[in-house]
Amino acid sequence: MAQIVAAYVMPHDPIMFTHPEAPAEDVRARVAAAYGEIARRIGALGATAAIVVGTDHYILFGPQCLPQMLIGVGDVEGPIEKLPGLPRGPIENHEPMAEAILAGGFADGFDWTVSRALTVDHSISIPYQLAIQPNSGVRTVPIYLACGVRPMIDKARAFALGASIGRAIAAMHSDDRVVIIGSGGISHWVGTAEMGTINPRFDGMVLDCVERNDAASLIGLSDALIEREAGNGALEIRTFLCAMGAVGRAKGEVIAYEPVPEWVTGLGFAELRAV
Amino acid sequence: MAQIVAAYVMPHDPIMFTHPEAPAEDVRARVAAAYGEIARRIGALGATAAIVVGTDHYILFGPQCLPQMLIGVGDVEGPIEKLPGLPRGPIENHEPMAEAILAGGFADGFDWTVSRALTVDHSISIPYQLAIQPNSGVRTVPIYLACGVRPMIDKARAFALGASIGRAIAAMHSDDRVVIIGSGGISHWVGTAEMGTINPRFDGMVLDCVERNDAASLIGLSDALIEREAGNGALEIRTFLCAMGAVGRAKGEVIAYEPVPEWVTGLGFAELRAV
Amino acid sequence: MSLHGVEKALYDLGVDRASKTAFREDPDTFLQRYRLAPDEHAMVASFDVASLIALGVNPMLTMGYWIQVAPDRSMRSYMARLRAPSEKGPA
Amino acid sequence: MSLHGVEKALYDLGVDRASKTAFREDPDTFLQRYRLAPDEHAMVASFDVASLIALGVNPMLTMGYWIQVAPDRSMRSYMARLRAPSEKGPA
Numbered sequence: 217m218a219q220i221v222a223a224y225v226m227p228h229d230p231i232m233f234t235h236p237e238a239p240a241e242d243v244r245a246r247v248a249a250a251y252g253e254i255a256r257r258i259g260a261l262g263a264t265a266a267i268v269v270g271t272d273h274y275i276l277f278g279p280q281c282l283p284q285m286l287i288g289v290g291d292v293e294g295p296i297e298k299l300p301g302l303p304r305g306p307i308e309n310h311e312p313m314a315e316a317i318l319a320g321g322f323a324d325g326f327d328w329t330v331s332r333a334l335t336v337d338h339s340i341s342i343p344y345q346l347a348i349q350p351n352s353g354v355r356t357v358p359i360y361l362a363c364g365v366r367p368m369i370d371k372a373r374a375f376a377l378g379a380s381i382g383r384a385i386a387a388m389h390s391d392d393r394v395v396i397i398g399s400g401g402i403s404h405w406v407g408t409a410e411m412g413t414i415n416p417r418f419d420g421m422v423l424d425c426v427e428r429n430d431a432a433s434l435i436g437l438s439d440a441l442i443e444r445e446a447g448n449g450a451l452e453i454r455t456f457l458c459a460m461g462a463v464g465r466a467k468g469e470v471i472a473y474e475p476v477p478e479w480v481t482g483l484g485f486a487e488l489r490a491v
Numbered sequence: 492m493a494q495i496v497a498a499y500v501m502p503h504d505p506i507m508f509t510h511p512e513a514p515a516e517d518v519r520a521r522v523a524a525a526y527g528e529i530a531r532r533i534g535a536l537g538a539t540a541a542i543v544v545g546t547d548h549y550i551l552f553g554p555q556c557l558p559q560m561l562i563g564v565g566d567v568e569g570p571i572e573k574l575p576g577l578p579r580g581p582i583e584n585h586e587p588m589a590e591a592i593l594a595g596g597f598a599d600g601f602d603w604t605v606s607r608a609l610t611v612d613h614s615i616s617i618p619y620q621l622a623i624q625p626n627s628g629v630r631t632v633p634i635y636l637a638c639g640v641r642p643m644i645d646k647a648r649a650f651a652l653g654a655s656i657g658r659a660i661a662a663m664h665s666d667d668r669v670v671i672i673g674s675g676g677i678s679h680w681v682g683t684a685e686m687g688t689i690n691p692r693f694d695g696m697v698l699d700c701v702e703r704n705d706a707a708s709l710i711g712l713s714d715a716l717i718e719r720e721a722g723n724g725a726l727e728i729r730t731f732l733c734a735m736g737a738v739g740r741a742k743g744e745v746i747a748y749e750p751v752p753e754w755v756t757g758l759g760f761a762e763l764r765a766v
Numbered sequence: 767m768s769l770h771g772v773e774k775a776l777y778d779l780g781v782d783r784a785s786k787t788a789f790r791e792d793p794d795t796f797l798q799r800y801r802l803a804p805d806e807h808a809m810v811a812s813f814d815v816a817s818l819i820a821l822g823v824n825p826m827l828t829m830g831y832w833i834q835v836a837p838d839r840s841m842r843s844y845m846a847r848l849r850a851p852s853e854k855g856p857a
Numbered sequence: 858m859s860l861h862g863v864e865k866a867l868y869d870l871g872v873d874r875a876s877k878t879a880f881r882e883d884p885d886t887f888l889q890r891y892r893l894a895p896d897e898h899a900m901v902a903s904f905d906v907a908s909l910i911a912l913g914v915n916p917m918l919t920m921g922y923w924i925q926v927a928p929d930r931s932m933r934s935y936m937a938r939l940r941a942p943s944e945k946g947p948a
């Protein structure tokens with residue numbers, strides 16, 4: 217039987233690629249080490265599949281069609297952006313797993329929007345290229361949640377969707393070992409006058425919730441509070457909730473945290489190992 | 492309090508516009524009269540708002556993003572196609588009603604995809620221009636259900652979505668009198684070798700279900716049976732189910748039926764008057 | 767191998783002006799943008815709509831791209847092609 | 858009057874090549890494709906990102922269109938414009 221062996225949360229900061237040398241050398245080294253450590257753990261766990269939960273940035277989906285939740289079942293490639301060091305290329309989709317999640321979601325009452333030919337953005341490509349691709353043979357399932365454009369997905373719904381994903385995986389008749397990545401956050405302001413501000417206290421609170429596998433506290437945060445304290449970019453913690461819902465009972469560990477003003481983001485990395 | 496006063500089903504056959512003079516004159520007259528009669532009834536009911544449930548045709552939504560259910564809340568215009576006699580123009584959106592349906596749907600567990608700037612196709616524009624626009628002051632809410640591209644929306648789900656729409660309208664603090672139109676069908680084959688075939692027996696059975704307000708029998712039809720008996724275009728009866736779910740208890744009446752080989756479609760028109 | 771790639775190509779040819787222009791100028795170069803198997807590439811380039819539908823392509827897409835970019839865009843010729851044996855092999 | 862129209866225009870300018878080209882050639886003509894109030898039209902044409910955000914436009918869109926089509930596309934100038942009083946009126 218297939219199983220989710222771990223969930224990870226990590227950022228997807230494009231400025232790491234447009235301005236790679238902006239922060240001090242030791243900061244850069246620690247961030248690179250965090251991605252490398254997660255890549256290493258994914259390999260050590262013998263993962264065969266990775267679900268990456270990304271976030272819309274008003275790039276892939278325009279005002280004509282704004283989905284709450286989308287799953288890529290079919291051709292996947294990306295990223296759509298030209299970012300130095302993040303080459304565009306195909307991403308091998310685990311189609312049977314994506315179909316299983318889709319069918320399970322419909323049965324559970326989730327109205328998945330489906331992509332048969334998805335060009336992902338940096339929110340999928342950065343975790344993919346830094347943490348998954350270094351391990352050969354791991355197939356990917358890309359998912360998008362509405363985190364940046366109203367109406368954003370309800371946080372409890374994001375968690376429940378994760379639980380549906382977890383059930384669908386558990387019901388698969390395969391030997392797949394699956395990791396799920398919540399991609400985004402933590403504190404950052406995108407495109408607003410506060411851009412460059414970071415709130416390490418808020419970020420620490422979020423990482424503590426992840427480490428304690430305490431979804432309820434994150435669900436309890438209002439969007440107004442999140443935006444005020446940690447910026448519109450912090451609304452992306454919905455992806456963390458989805459990953460937490462999927463992994464279920466798990467032991468948490470914060471892997472790294474770096475507040476990097478040059479990259480306008482509080483960069484948080486954590487693991488939830490299934491128990 | 493707002494209320495749904497009637498539901499209608501009607502076709503959206505573009506060949507009526509590309510080849511208007513193909514059928515015999517009396518056939519054309521009866522089809523025109525059916526649209527005219529529904530326009531007249533919508534006016535006589537004092538409708539202030541119309542919800543039009545259309546269907547995707549692999550035109551508006553491509554393989555990169557295939558929603559199950561989409562609602563237009565904001566700017567609406569169309570049609571996107573160049574069809575003689577169906578001019579492109581703005582469609583006034585009933586934004587408060589669309590927002591109410593959206594919020595009610597989220598609360599009911601429906602994951603609406605949202606459009607803030609929607610250019611509709613002929614499945615919305617034909618009912619709009621023939622049955623709604625003749626009545627001035629009626630604002631529109633456009634909705635799309637996945638009827639033509641896999642994964643199609645589950646038929647019971649389409650009906651339940653209609654019920655959610657009905658509850659949202661009933662909870663609105665306005666005097667709106669609302670009609671809902673299920674746009675599509677009935678028997679027609681689109682793009683396949685059977686194109687031009689019509690199945691009046693199947694069509695009669697569907698219209699009978701509408702007239703008796705018997706959603707369960709329509710929900711019970713498998714897609715395989717529908718496609719075999721009445722073509723891929725008949726999968727659009729999902730929009731009928733949505734309208735039936737919205738109107739609730741109602742008295743039905745078949746208004747017209749014309750099997751028109753020249754227009755490759757069995758054209759069915761019916762009313763469900765709320766009781 | 768990739769039904770998805772074929773559907774993406776046909777969708778683009780049905781709705782996107784720049785794609786239609788590029789295809790009309792040089793079908794083979796245009797189709798290289800998509801990850802198509804050689805037989806899929808040939809079916810699209812030769813308007814073998816019967817084989818495309820047999821492959822599983824949505825008939826709304828085969829009809830749409832025919833109407834937009836086929837040499838003879840009429841529905842009559844589309845139906846004839848659909849019902850005729852493939853030019854490239856048995857029916 | 859239509860926040861939606863503004864967001865559609867900014868989205869197209871952020872992601873669509875043909876829209877970017879048309880806007881660079883003639884912003885006013887390009888913006889007439891959208892149903893914008895005169896003040897909205899002026900905000901977009903003059904890159905008044907502070908007023909656009911005050912209007913309710915998603916800041917990802919104001920940043921995206923700035924990076925794609927503003928005269929000085931740097932983030933530094935975007936931030937300066939965002940924090941400065943509007944050129945057209947009070948801050």
Ligand SMILES: [Fe+3]
Nearest residue numbers: 271339400452
């Ligand atoms: Fe992001």
Ligand SMILES: [Fe+3]
Nearest residue numbers: 546614675727
């Ligand atoms: Fe249709």
